[in-house]
Amino acid sequence: MTLLSNLDLVRLKYILIVIIVLLISAAAVFFFADPYSKKFSKSSNRAVSIRYDNGAYTLYRFGKPFFIRGAAGTSHLKELSQAGGNTIRAWDTVGLQHLLADAEANNIAVVVGLPMPYNDDMDAFYNNDAEVKAQFIKYRELVARYKKSKAILFWCVGNELAFPVKPQYLNFYKAFNQLVDMIHHDDPDHPVTTTMINVSNRNLISIKLRTNIDLISFNIFGALRSLDADLKSIKHAWNGPFMITEWAIDGPWPGQEHTAWGAYIENTSNKKAEQYLNLYQRYMPLKNPHFLGSLAFYWGQKQETTPTWFSLFDKYGNKSASVNVMQYLWTGKWPAHKAPEIKYMLVDDRGARDNPIYRPKVTLRSKVWMADPSLNKNLRFEWFIQPEDWFRTQHFYNQKARKTLDSLCVSENQETATFKTPLKEGPYRIFVNIYDKNGYFASCNTPFYVVEDKITDNK
Numbered sequence: 502m503t504l505l506s507n508l509d510l511v512r513l514k515y516i517l518i519v520i521i522v523l524l525i526s527a528a529a530v531f532f533f534a535d536p537y538s539k540k541f542s543k544s545s546n547r548a549v550s551i552r553y554d555n556g557a558y559t560l561y562r563f564g565k566p567f568f569i570r571g572a573a574g575t576s577h578l579k580e581l582s583q584a585g586g587n588t589i590r591a592w593d594t595v596g597l598q599h600l601l602a603d604a605e606a607n608n609i610a611v612v613v614g615l616p617m618p619y620n621d622d623m624d625a626f627y628n629n630d631a632e633v634k635a636q637f638i639k640y641r642e643l644v645a646r647y648k649k650s651k652a653i654l655f656w657c658v659g660n661e662l663a664f665p666v667k668p669q670y671l672n673f674y675k676a677f678n679q680l681v682d683m684i685h686h687d688d689p690d691h692p693v694t695t696t697m698i699n700v701s702n703r704n705l706i707s708i709k710l711r712t713n714i715d716l717i718s719f720n721i722f723g724a725l726r727s728l729d730a731d732l733k734s735i736k737h738a739w740n741g742p743f744m745i746t747e748w749a750i751d752g753p754w755p756g757q758e759h760t761a762w763g764a765y766i767e768n769t770s771n772k773k774a775e776q777y778l779n780l781y782q783r784y785m786p787l788k789n790p791h792f793l794g795s796l797a798f799y800w801g802q803k804q805e806t807t808p809t810w811f812s813l814f815d816k817y818g819n820k821s822a823s824v825n826v827m828q829y830l831w832t833g834k835w836p837a838h839k840a841p842e843i844k845y846m847l848v849d850d851r852g853a854r855d856n857p858i859y860r861p862k863v864t865l866r867s868k869v870w871m872a873d874p875s876l877n878k879n880l881r882f883e884w885f886i887q888p889e890d891w892f893r894t895q896h897f898y899n900q901k902a903r904k905t906l907d908s909l910c911v912s913e914n915q916e917t918a919t920f921k922t923p924l925k926e927g928p929y930r931i932f933v934n935i936y937d938k939n940g941y942f943a944s945c946n947t948p949f950y951v952v953e954d955k956i957t958d959n960k
Contacts, residue, residue: 540715541742548690549654551715551742557790558742562610562654569654569794570831571609573747574801575600577814581800582607584824585831590746590796592616592660594643601652610654612694612718612746612796613647615640615680617659620673627672637676641683648688656684656693657746661720664697664707674711681713692716696746699724700731705738716793720747723756725784732789745795748785750776753806761856764889764928764948767810769843771872771943774822781830797827804902806889807930809944815934819942840941841880842872848931848947857949859922868917869933869945877915881936884910884918889928889948926953 541553550561560567571588572581575596578589590612591600597613604611617636618626626632647653658680662673681693692715697704699721708717717739721728725748732743750773751757753765760766768776777797786792799811808816813823822840829835846869851857859865867884871877887903906929911919923929932946 548651549692551692551793558793560742560793563651567610569610569744569796571794572797572800572813572827574799574803576801577818578603578607578609580814580820580824582609584828584836586800586827588612588654588794588796589800590614590657597643597647601647601650604652605650609652611650611652612655612657613653614657614660615643617662617677617680619661620663620670623669623672627670627676633672633676633679637679637683640680641687644684644688648690653691655716656688656691657695657718658684658693658714659695661696661698664704664711666703666707666710678712685713694718694744694746696720700728700735702735702738705735709739709741716742716744718744718746721745722747722749722798723751725780728784729786729789732786732791740791742791742793744793745785747798748780748795749798749811750780753810758854760853760948760950761858762928762950764853764930764950765806766853766948767807767946769845769943769945770809770821770823770840771842774826774840777823778826778830781826797823807887807932807946808902809932809934809946815942815944819936819940821942821944838937838939838941841876841935841937841943843935843943843945844870844872846870846933846945846947848949853947857947859949859951860954861922861924861926861951863922864911864919865922866917866919867931867933867947869935871916871935874916879938880915882913882915882918883934883936884913884920884931886910886920886923886929886931888923888925889930922949922951926951 541551541558545552545561548563552559552561560569567587569588571586571590573590575589575591581589586609588610589604591597592614593616594613601611620627644656658677684691684693694716695708695714696718697720700719705717708714719728750768753767758766785795797813800813802808802812802814802816805811813821813827815821820840822842825836825839845852846867848857848867849865869882886906886909888906889903890901906923909920909923911921918933920931928948928950930946930948932944935943
């Protein structure tokens with residue numbers, strides 16, 4: 502009896518070893534095989550398709566190879582086309598009919614965003630069957646309405662969602678995959694993507710294991726510098742096609758240079774243009790055979806800590822030096838005109854790195870130095886002051902527009918401005934926008950802090 506038990510135990514161990522080997526082999530096949538090469542290996546007559554051939558992925562649009570050169574935003578599509586761009590990205594479906602018509606008129610392709618609620622709190626949406634069903638019906642109707650548009654390039658389901666491997670996220674994956682599968686069935690002409698912040702090994706494994714998207718998209722800023730190395734290190738997690746849906750200069754977030762009171766220091770518009778050029782030329786993974794293209798951030802005017810940090814245009818539609826850089830990157834040619842060029846700005850002979858702190862009602866002189874002062878007479882200088890309220894939010898930047906404090910400016914004389922510091926204690930910035938007669942502008946600003954003369958104890 503004991504002998505039989507020992508034999509059974511040996512057999513059981515042998516069976517377990519075989520099972521473990523098979524599981525390891527299956528895992529190796531999953532992680533290191535390339536399912537996307539097989540998926541896209543055949544040619545297609547669809548309006549938009551991805552093809553795999555000789556180790557490389559190529560995007561096709563209307564039967565011709567299409568490399569994505571564009572920007573994130575929803576405006577200035579004519580200027581995008583004139584600069585050599587071919588794609589725009591929208592985060593949601595607001596004004597989609599107008600956007601698609603404008604894009605079609607300017608031969609611009611559109612990555613259409615289908616927003617999904619963030620999944621940090623599953624009970625708020627994904628565990629509510631009625632909410633999930635309503636969203637599915639809404640997007641199915643929207644896809645049916647617009648799928649024939651010649652402007653659509655991809656559908657992008659969600660933006661910067663979390664893709665954890667946790668049982669409580671099952672309802673999220675169910676809702677996500679229902680939308681992806683619906684688009685594949687109802688609109689096979691347009692591939693489906695989703696976006697993630699930078700490169701996350703964990704998220705990529707989850708996306709590969711638990712979703713059926715066609716390509717991955719990265720929103721990436723300073724981490725563009727390490728993207729190529731990051732992609733090589735995670736081939737086991739993602740070896741399919743990818744694109745960059747947001748890339749830009751360094752942003753106003755932790756780790757960036759700031760004043761003593763925490764105000765992030767913004768470069769001049771010309772310095773930002775130089776950084777866009779440097780980032781693209783040095784770090785864009787143009788030689789990666791899985792890369793389908795990129796979209797610069799932000800094609801338009803956007804408040805994000807300041808109204809100028811990421812804005813390639815101003816609120817009037819004037820172009821910055823970064824627009825010229827994009828044209829050069831997309832076409833290899835610089836435009837005939839260039840934006841005014843700023844060297845630096847000082848307030849009371851102090852820059853942002855000097856941590857300028859003042860008392861209320863102090864009269865100060867601000868001056869901006871231009872690269873070619875002889876051109877100043879042909880330029881228009883617009884000075885203004887705004888308070889900052891980043892310290893009141895839970896996030897490290899705020900997208901709420903600020904009120905301009907017009908009453909503080911005492912006088913303006915082109916490159917100089919005299920102003921009085923506000924009465925209320927807190928952080929502020931003085932801005933200058935400089936306009937030429939060719940539709941270009943330059944911008945810079947200096948943060949400063951106001952400390953009250955005394956603190957009154959009201960107890």
